Amino acid sequence: MNIKKSYIVLIIVAALFIGALGSYAGVKLAQSEQPSSNETTEDQASEEITEEQLNELTAGVSDTESISKVLQALNTIQDNYLEEVDESELIEGAVQGMLDTLEDPYSVYMDKETVEEFNHQIESSFEGIGAEVSMVEGKVTIIAPIKESPAEEAGLKPNDQILKVNDESVEGLELYDAVSKIRGEQGTEVVLEIQRPGVTDPITVELIRDDIPLETVYSEVKEVDGKKAGIIEITSFSEKTADRFKEELISLEDEGIEGLVIDVRGNPGGLLPVVEDILKVFITKDTPYVQIEDRNGEKSRYFSELEEPKDYPINVLIDEGSASASEILAVAMKEAGNSEVVGATSFGKGTVQQTIPMGDGSTIKLTLFKWLSPDGNWINEVGVEPTIEVKQPDYFYxxxxxxxxxxxxxxxxxxxxxxxxxxxxxxxxxxxxxxxxxxxxxxxxxxxxxxxxxxxxxxxxxxxxxxxxxxxxxxxxxxxxxxxxxxxxxxxxxxx
CATH class of the missing domain: 1.10.101.10 (PGBD-like superfamily/PGBD)
Structure with a gap:
């Protein structure tokens, strides 16, 4: 059997059955984490794989006829199609097709170039317009613009649907294909056609791409009725956010704050371990700060080691652009931290993804778990409701x-x-x-x-x-x- 064909089958098998793998210890499901064992590198793929070895590797597959069918389709297309076909494109299409059947906007395939961009964004900065996007009901949709980005300055808002990029329709494109069209070198122009909920005609927005640094934490002190209140704004949860948050919190406490507001409005989320580290500063050990549920309905509860809560009140600000890790923070502080949650109902993303390498530099980002609130509530497609609902002035909208x-x-x-x-x-x-x-x-x-x-x-x-x-x-x-x-x-x- 040809090595490439064997390797193709292994990739497809991995994509089909990766959900059956055991839970990762500690459920540290950061988007940038990758399992280090059982990976196949490009160098390893140069060795011959025998039919017997392939059978051993696929022994856990319940329907080997289906795998044979996939391989037969690949051979048929390559041997008989009118034009020469790129084998790698066929494989990527097969993997993408499997993910599409899940109808989950957060389970996606990323090629090698997209993985590099993805990791770069998490670690430092990226060039683009500065907006977190997702696929919502088949539409490329803005979750939130990043603070002080071209997207924010141009007035882009949560739930804006991107119809065209530089007069090219993005309908039918995969999310990362659409994102690659939106991104570009600093200083270049991109024109987006936007459909905004409640607005009859599409809106055209011209933006100049910029380098988007991931400074994610901002703080200040305000006086309220003669008392000092600290405000910490978190714009996303990237690798250094928890450390920066703790630094700013210590600085505010040294200034003698008597209360704290954590602002996660417009924050599209990020890395789970980072929001965990922040919650461990506030939620005491007698109550879980989050629960994780696997595909079998089994729940794991996660606790801090904190003995005593802070001796000052803490409130949280949310809006419709607060998603994922922001919602984990808000609902944990609401249910386990006795905080008031102020603003508008959040976005509603209650799932956790894991990036799983495919051995050739590409990756599947797959939804593996639900996250639940301390009380066991799932906010997916519902959002976190504020305890104090406040609408901004009409001109904000x-x-x-x-x-x-x-x-x-x-x-x-x-x-x-x-x-x-x-x-x-x-x-x-x-x-x-x-x-x-x-x-x-x-x-x-x-x-x-x-x-x-x-x-x-x-x-x-x-x-x-x-x-x-x-x-x-x-x-x-x-x-x-x-x-x-x-x-x-x-x-x-x-x-x-």
Missing amino acids: TNPIQLKESETLAFNQSNEKIANAQTMLKGLDYNPGREDGFYSQETVEAVKQYQADQDMDVTGEINELTAERLQTSIVEVIRSGEDDRQETRALEALFQ
Whole structure:
């Protein structure tokens, strides 16, 4: 039997039956971890494998006829198809096809180049627009933009669906193929066509790719009713996040904080061991901080060694962009840490993936476990509900006003774009008179005042330039945090 054909079968068998392997000790399922034993390297694959050896390796396979069928299909295509076929592409297609049948957006195949990009992103930085994406109901969907990234600055939001990249449709593409189109060298431009929930027409967003550093922890101190409150924002859970979190927490405690808010809004998740290390700082040993359930329904509970909780109150901030590890933290603090969880219901990702090397540099990232809250709740596709629900001001949820070069919004018109502009104007403290989309005389005067303050031509009409300037002004106000009702409420709740 030809070595390549034998090796192909082994890869396919591994993909089909990897879920039957035993649980990993400690369930340390970091995305960057890989089993070190039983790997097949490219050098090892140069040796001849006999039929007998192959039979031994596949002895645990329950349906050898199915494997023979796969191999027969491969031989048939290679020997008879009209055009010459790349064998490696056939194999990758077979593995990808098996994963597609799972209908799990988090179980994916990554080729060697994608694995390198993936590991690089976890470890340090990457070049791109700075947004975490996933496949949701077959659509490439933004989970959250990364703090201070081109994606955030352009106003991309959780649940935005990416339809096109540089005028090329991404429909039907695998997630990592779509991501490879979005990423690119620092300084290059990429144009995305976005479908936003609640918005009729697609939105076109132009971004300049940048180097996205993974500084994941930010802290500050604010005074609330004469008391010092610390805020630690975590933007993702990468390799160094837990260490950075502990450093910032010690610094805040040295400053004498009397309460703490942990902000994981817009945090798409990351490495499980990292959020575990953070929870061990707060959750005492008498209550699990997370539970892991395997395919057989068997649960493992994980505890810290902490004797006493912190002597100050701790609240957590979440929103619809908080996913995965962020939700582990939020629900653990809610159920086991007696914390208030403030904001909006989170994304709802309750599964754990393990990266499993395929021996040639490629990897399968496969869902192996559910994670459950300390009380045993599964939040998948449901999310973590806040104990204190707080909606941000309406202008936080506005959309870019996209006009054609000759298009203007003017007096006596009425449409969705005008309503959006009126909400923006009100958020910027200009009174448009109404917010129902009718361009009234009050709206004309509000636009005139805005244009005058911006040193623009004062026309009272919204053209392409005025629309772009309004969007920039709104993003600046949001990023300033001056009207952050969720943070304000989380701070107030510390001392009530």
